Amino acid sequence: MSASILVPVLFSLLRFHVAGSQFRPFIWCLWLGLFNEVLSYLLGRYLKTSTVNNNIYVFAESLLLLWQFYRWNLFYRFKNLYLGIAIVFLSEWVVENIFFHKIMLVSSWFRILYSFTLVLLSLLMINKLLLTEKRALLKNAVFLCCAAFVLFYSCKILIEVFWLYGLGVSKAFRVDIFSITDYINVISNLLYAVAILCIPSRQRLTLQY
Amino acid sequence: MYTLSTTLNTSILIAAGLITVILLLFLVAVVMQHRRNIQLWKEKLDAEVRTLEHERVRIAADLHDDLGPLLATVKFQVSNLEVAKADEPQLIQADDRLEEILQRLREIAHDLMPTTLQRKGVYFALEELVDNLNGKIPTRITVHSIDTVAFENEKAVHLYRILQEIIHNTIKHAQAQKLDITLQSKNNMLLVETVDDGKGFQQTEVRTGRNGRGLLNLLNRCELMGGSLYLDSQPGKGTRYNIEIPV
Numbered sequence: 001m002s003a004s005i006l007v008p009v010l011f012s013l014l015r016f017h018v019a020g021s022q023f024r025p026f027i028w029c030l031w032l033g034l035f036n037e038v039l040s041y042l043l044g045r046y047l048k049t050s051t052v053n054n055n056i057y058v059f060a061e062s063l064l065l066l067w068q069f070y071r072w073n074l075f076y077r078f079k080n081l082y083l084g085i086a087i088v089f090l091s092e093w094v095v096e097n098i099f100f101h102k103i104m105l106v107s108s109w110f111r112i113l114y115s116f117t118l119v120l121l122s123l124l125m126i127n128k129l130l131l132t133e134k135r136a137l138l139k140n141a142v143f144l145c146c147a148a149f150v151l152f153y154s155c156k157i158l159i160e161v162f163w164l165y166g167l168g169v170s171k172a173f174r175v176d177i178f179s180i181t182d183y184i185n186v187i188s189n190l191l192y193a194v195a196i197l198c199i200p201s202r203q204r205l206t207l208q209y
Numbered sequence: 210m211y212t213l214s215t216t217l218n219t220s221i222l223i224a225a226g227l228i229t230v231i232l233l234l235f236l237v238a239v240v241m242q243h244r245r246n247i248q249l250w251k252e253k254l255d256a257e258v259r260t261l262e263h264e265r266v267r268i269a270a271d272l273h274d275d276l277g278p279l280l281a282t283v284k285f286q287v288s289n290l291e292v293a294k295a296d297e298p299q300l301i302q303a304d305d306r307l308e309e310i311l312q313r314l315r316e317i318a319h320d321l322m323p324t325t326l327q328r329k330g331v332y333f334a335l336e337e338l339v340d341n342l343n344g345k346i347p348t349r350i351t352v353h354s355i356d357t358v359a360f361e362n363e364k365a366v367h368l369y370r371i372l373q374e375i376i377h378n379t380i381k382h383a384q385a386q387k388l389d390i391t392l393q394s395k396n397n398m399l400l401v402e403t404v405d406d407g408k409g410f411q412q413t414e415v416r417t418g419r420n421g422r423g424l425l426n427l428l429n430r431c432e433l434m435g436g437s438l439y440l441d442s443q444p445g446k447g448t449r450y451n452i453e454i455p456v
Contacts, residue, residue: 137243
């Protein structure tokens, strides 16, 4: 199921030059995701753990996607908010993974924090598109990306909460719960692939309100 | 008998499923509302632009058919007045002023709604506009039409207004030596390109809509025709507009 990331990565390679600077952080995030999947597979096979690289990956993912929202001009009136969120991400990740020595464990709090933030930012972006976009939303790459973010990260919050508060059940059960994200991951990756195909080859002029 | 794990697993699956369904419904509602918004916006915009164009036609007609002949009559009467030799220079001056006013009235009426646009179409109207401007302004404007197709009246007016706005923006802001306009039909699309060698501008400022209604009018008219507008400009490197309009 994790191999489904190959689809958007392949499309992003084909459309990299068309995508322009507006979608670069998202595309880099996809490539990083593929790299992390491969690395996780290898580390899981030979070292029986892939927690450390996953903790580092989610941090990089959070910053890349935050940057992506910046590139989409979501923060054009609130540049300080963008920096503030990045600092909060950095601080929380350092505190949880370094000061509390949890880099060898899944840093669920950070995952919940950045997932929640990304869902909020996606909803704000969708709201903005409702007002500014004059073409079909289902063919708008930004809308498709944000829809995928809302779906994926909302479920991720739910799963991480159950991972964090295992309710006293076995680890096997908690791993089973985590596998729900695989299905959501497939749907998200397909949406990302469609979004990449919908990236316009030329940037139409639009005016922001 | 269901264990705690199985029960919890089922509960979590149901919760995740419900969240997914709610989110999907939310997204569907967003898309449907957006379509409705766009339809209403287009109808409103269409009504506004139609009203604007009707008013322009009416005012142009009033100027040309009512005010014009009245002023022409006054000019005729003034030029036929018999006055003392000492007052002749003043009479000549008054006659000249009236001639200027008549000329300016014709220009204003023409700007509001060129008769060539209504009678011969957008390409002739555009060439007439450019011929009238060349020689009076520092910018040299050239128009090239390649395999162009005829447009219905409404689209012709929109296209004319778009090009009129671009020309006026170039004259007013760009300080350009030349402006090239190319119109070409290809694959059921009319492709319009305007390129000037003026001072250009920062696109980020324009894209945040802080620069007046001119560009907004351009965009609105493009949208009404179902077309797309592409802008390419950098400070010191001129400005290029590309417009694609379905025929």
